[in-house]
Amino acid sequence: MEMSEYKEIFKAESEEHLQQLNEALLGLEQNPEDMEYINNMFRSAHTLKGMSATMGFNTIAQLTHEMENIMDMIRKSQMTLTEKIIAIQFECLDTLEVLVENIDNPDAVDVSTLQCKLHSIMSLPSTAQDTVAVSEPITNLTYPAPPKNIDTEMPAAQSISVTEEVSCKEVINKEIKFTQEELAEIQLTRAHDQEVLIVKVFLDESCVLKAARSSMVLMNLNKLGKVIKTKPPEKELEDEKFDFSFLVVAATSQSMGSIQHRIENISEVTKVEIIPLYTHKKDAVDHGEKVREEKILDLANKNTIQQKKNESVKTGQSIRVNIERLDNLMNLVGELIINKIRLNQLATDIRSKDIEEALGTLDRLTNEIQTEVMESRMVPIDQIFSRFPRMVRDLAKSEGKQISLVIEGKEIELDRTVLDEIGDPLVHLLRNAVDHGVESPQERAKAGKSSEGLVRLAASRQRNTVLIEVQDDGKGMDPAKLRDAAVKKGLMSKEEVSKLCDEEAFNLIFLPGFSTNAVITDVSGRGVGMDVVKTKIESLGGNVSVKSVLGEGSIVTLQLPLTIAIIQSLMIRTAGETYAIPLNNVVRDVGIRSKDIKTIEGQEVILLRGEVLPLLRLNSTLDCPVKVNDKENLIVVVVEKMGNHFGFVVDELLGQQEVIIKSLDSKVLRSVKGFAGATIQGDGTVCLILDIGTLV
Structure with a gap:
């Protein structure tokens, strides 16, 4: 085949x-x-x-x-x-x-x-064999003899009949034969308040990997309880010596609904039927065929009700979709939004009530489509986080360190495009935490710490952004050593580093070529890791910040947008041109008086809410034609970069708008700093999106 x-x-x-x-x-x-x-x-x-x-x-x-x-x-x-x-x-x-x-x-x-x-x-x-890693030999779990007087009606014979289909009119035509050991195990599970269920699984007739699907069913049932028996036996399931259905007898404390939901979510499983193996004594008043018939009728009715309850569950099955299809779908949604904005502008000129009502409906439907497409691209961050325990374990062993990695926020979701891009930055941060941050067991003992170091990787949601923190309880960073390293590497002069406060000194680690290691190793010393982190995160429209306490450890925080395809932006105008500033970077907009502007060492600043805010004339920053601005009142957009605030003086605020990011594919345009991409406005004109990370 x-x-x-x-x-x-x-x-x-x-x-x-x-x-x-x-x-x-x-x-x-x-x-x-x-x-x-x-x-x-x-x-x-x-x-x-x-x-x-x-x-x-x-x-x-x-x-x-x-x-x-x-x-x-x-x-x-x-x-x-x-x-x-x-x-x-x-x-x-x-x-x-x-x-x-x-x-x-x-x-x-x-x-x-x-x-x-x-x-x-x-x-x-x-x-x-080598030194044993466990204190005692591992022994199999054994079950004691079945307890007496269990309040359960068990069959006298060593076989129990199960219907081929769950139907109260059909006769028993399949048998599962149990050994004495299996019967004892069934009784013991009932003594521990577990239910024994017969689960019949139907596979799609186009299924090629039948053995794989049956193994996944057994694996899930073992997670929910314990598999006692299968028909056909597991060996025949493994060798695919069965058609497209099989039976599993399993003991569990889970509900039939949760089990059915779990199994039906396995790919290529078309149907799942569940019947309890037996009922309690109070439901049985006699032995023989009458009791058996009543029992099957009762179980069939219960299962029919359960199936009706779970009809909605079947619609929730997932399928694999190529990421390129999702990218194409996102591009089409982007074009749809652009045309929606264009229609809204035309409607403003026409001023027709009927058109406005139709556009209102279109606007609602477009927003719903956009939300669904965005949600379909969201992936749990665990897909990236799950790679790191093994990496940290191997690196710690190679350096003779004892490190415990704690992961938090695995369930936080990010756009697949963003998720694919943050793998390498997180690798650099974790390797730095292990190599630079956490000390050796001997050094930690001298410092009064436990021999095992701690590295924490945590994700959390904050408004429209995701924060990822990489923290260690190691030796921390010494600002003085960072300043000396910057001078020795020729990255800054003594005069320049002397003006840096401690927080600014911590940011020296992001300079290209910066490293405090005297010896280059496989892990560090080349001065490229943190520079890569900063460049990559800022290219995604995010920010990086670092905090450290000498002797206690360090924490690096990445602030990332949920998606980089469609973003909320503040539209502004300066020097006659329209620009978009990603709303994630905007702190606030304020009006100031020109007479309140001061100059400190050639830099325009203003005192705003007790904070000295550096001011930048956006037209000068973008090298646009500068007009003499003698206005008494000025508009300032306060933006944030790595925890620091700056104020852009602009000519006009146009309001918030949802924009579609189009990448600057041209090699010439990609090399120009200050722009994260472009977008198309409703009237067809192109508007550049400012990249705050490289602009200030």
């Missing part, structure tokens, strides 16, 4: 499973006694193996199978978890990532050496 059309789907789902494996392995390293991490790894590896084998990617399937064998042996107490095993499993995950990335080139990586390492570990007796 030709599988090329499914490669992208395979890569996307494989990356998700590899991320889950990474997270579980990191958790296992921190909590080696928690067998749930092993179980999660086993399920993800099992699914990845089945998907790879189905697609014919045998190298991935074989390597995943070897990982799965080791996890299974640990789970069965046939092997003791060691640091060496964890290290090799991380090596396997790194290799699998390369193999998935180079899916069309199976010979990109030679896995024979890695497989030999895995085989050598499995062949060693438990006593010959």
Whole structure:
């Protein structure tokens, strides 16, 4: 079968499973006694193996199978978890990532050496392994003998019948046979207030990766409870020896509605039917076929009601959409908004009541379409954050440091375009926190700190922006050393740095070529990291600020717009030209008197609300023809950059307006500082959007 059309789907789902494996392995390293991490790894590896084998990617399937064998042996107490095993499993995950990335080139990586390492570990007796990372051997969970006098009506025979379809008129025509051990486990789950459900799952008949879908169903049911039995058996599910439906018997404390919602959200699952395995004694007054028939009627009615309740859930299933389609859709919405603004201007000239009413409806519909398109582009920031625990762990180990990474605000959403651009800046900030910020265990002990350092990565929503903070509890930054480093690097003179306050000295780290490291390493010393952060964030219309306390740590804050496609702007006019200032940068607009302007060292300033505010004549800043302005009253737009406020003197305020950002594709225009892009106004004229980050 030709599988090329499914490669992208395979890569996307494989990356998700590899991320889950990474997270579980990191958790296992921190909590080696928690067998749930092993179980999660086993399920993800099992699914990845089945998907790879189905697609014919045998190298991935074989390597995943070897990982799965080791996890299974640990789970069965046939092997003791060691640091060496964890290290090799991380090596396997790194290799699998390369193999998935180079899916069309199976010979990109030679896995024979890695497989030999895995085989050598499995062949060693438990006593010959490295130092044990856990205090006691890990043992399997065992269930005691089934308790007596459980208030539950269990079948006398060792089989229970389940209907093929949930219908009160149909007869029993399928059987699930339970062993004595499985029956004992079922009784024990009831004793712990869990319900035993029979879940029937129907797959789309066009489904190619049936084994992968069945594995995802089992993985989700195991998260919600415990899978007791499947029909057909799990081995046959893995080998795809079934049509397009299968049964699962699972114990859970979750409601049928939540389970049905969870399973139906799995791709290519078309229908889910759930029946409780049995009822309580109070519902059964007799034995035999009469009781069995009444029980099935009761369960069928309950399930029919539950299905009606969940009809709306089925409409919430998600699909994968190429990001290019969303970009094209956003561009079309942008053109629609531009034409809407044009129509509004024409309606103002015509002054027709009917046209105004029609445009009001058009305006509402356009806003709703825009909101829906914007929401469809929003992605949880966890997609970026989930990459960093592994990176921080590896970097800390390479430097002999003990670091705990705390992540907050994973659920915060950003536009996909913004999210794709902030990965590299966050990598630089986290590497700086580990390398420059957190001290070695010996240094921390001398300073009276715990041996384990803390790095915090947090996201939060603030109006129409998202704040991302990278904080460490390390040694902090010394402003004096920063000033000396700037002079030694030839970036500033002694006279210039002597005028800098401590907050301004902290911003020296963003200068190109600045570094306090005397030795260049793989991590730092070249003076390009923080410069990249500043340039990238400001190109997105955001700001960067830094605070630090010597001996206590540092915090770098990124302020980002939710989206960079459509923004709210303040429209202004100066020297006869119209410009847009992103509203995220605007603090306020005020009117001042020209006689209140003072000059300090050649810089015009004004005292505004107790703050000395530097003033910039926008026409001079943009090198526009300057007209003598002898007005007594002036208009000032106060903007913010990295925590500092500046005032732009403009000729006229035109009001707020939603604008569509068009990039300046020309190489000549891209090199001009001060402009973030352009937009088209309703009358068809082009208006430049000011980039406050590079303008002041």
